[in-house]
Amino acid sequence: MPVEDRLVLQWVAKASRPLVDLHDPVLARDVLESLRRKLDGGEAAVETMRRKRKVMVHALHYAVERGELGSHPLNKVRWRVPKPAVTVDPRVVANPHQARDLLDAVSYSPGRFHQSARRLQLTRTHLRGTGRPVGRARPVPSCWTARTSPASHRTSG
Template identity: 45%
Template sequence: MRWNEKASLPVGELQEIARVHELIDGLGRRLDGKPAATQTYRRRRAVVFNALEFAVELEHLTSNPLSRVRRKRGKRAVQEVDRRVVVNPRQARELLTALTYVGGYERASGRRLRAFFGCLYYAAMRPGEALGLRRSDCTLPAKGWGRIELAEARPTAGKA
């Protein structure tokens, strides 16, 4: 604890806005000095914010210094889709056709896979949404557009 007391900034110094900016900058950096991920920054900021709220409750601070300062948002990078890694319509049709050859007709695994990947491609569903899809969720007219109502998702933890 003595090392912690020596190495830590006295809580009263956070009344100075310059110190608060230093704190915020530190929250947004990794140990190697490179910028931290946005979620990492948010998680760290939430922990520090709650600790400072506790300091206010104990009357070590008059108000939470993080409430007075806004962090400048970084410029969002323009993201361009790499055409080499995105399925094009021809590839999607060929994949769905190839899936009909998987397993035997009685096992129906190829038909299930075709329906699964067809939903991912044509309806832009996430895998968990396609897994939770039931026939009763679909309105499929003989002609024209159909309708899918996503009633359930079946996400699998730890799967990407």
């Protein structure tokens, strides 16, 4: 092992608390709460917290396997990663008017996105029920809507 690596490991051993201290529920909770913070002190993302907790749990399982710990210290602490926020950031997602304007602009531009944008417009119009769809609709004999009946499709074919 290189000398630099050995010095780093010696520093970590001196600066770290013994694993056995994690059996104190107050300290274990403090360690888990530290997973909520980034190095700059800001709130970490939920997935980051989940990943850090998973690494910590697996490291402690390994310590139990090796005999460094008698039991898993986090079994005594009830701490969960918070659920992700379900609110939508309006700075990131287009509102309905912006989405309509974007689809309109792309559908009128020549290029490879033209057909996809037209299909999206048709889908949006159909799903929202905001008038008749733009473009030509092809009749599908095996389908019917509320305005038609199965009988009218059988007689027309």
